[in-house]
Amino acid sequence: MNLTISGHHVEVTPSIRNYVQSKLERITRHFDQVIATHVIVAVDNLAEKEKRQKAEINLQLSGKILHVESVAQDLYAAIDTLMDRLDRQVVKYKTMLQDHNHQAHKRMSEGGAEATA
Numbered sequence: 001m002n003l004t005i006s007g008h009h010v011e012v013t014p015s016i017r018n019y020v021q022s023k024l025e026r027i028t029r030h031f032d033q034v035i036a037t038h039v040i041v042a043v044d045n046l047a048e049k050e051k052r053q054k055a056e057i058n059l060q061l062s063g064k065i066l067h068v069e070s071v072a073q074d075l076y077a078a079i080d081t082l083m084d085r086l087d088r089q090v091v092k093y094k095t096m097l098q099d100h101n102h103q104a105h106k107r108m109s110e111g112g113a114e115a116t117a
Helices: 014-030 075-116
Strands: 002-008 034-045 051-061 064-072
Touching: 002 014, 014 034, 014 075, 034 075, 051 075, 064 075
Parallel strands: 002 034
Antiparallel strands: 034 051, 051 064
């Protein structure tokens, strides 16, 4: 899996990089067919005292690209929310693949039973 972590108006420190990598391990436990991952962390200055921390990820799977964004006051909280949302999407995609394969196999077995009868 290719992993790219970039920052927009923020430097990607080793602690941020390690935090993102540790959170991505949970995703790869569910689904190991990840081709590439691109994570962008950003800090937007909306007002003088208010800062918005944003994290987004593009996860390239075989046949699909998942995109998730998260915004919070703290960058680590944004990354946590991002990974929770991504985890739900990956599990949903994996379930859809398994159901689709199961239904195709089921149709083939039913068709084979009718052909032999």
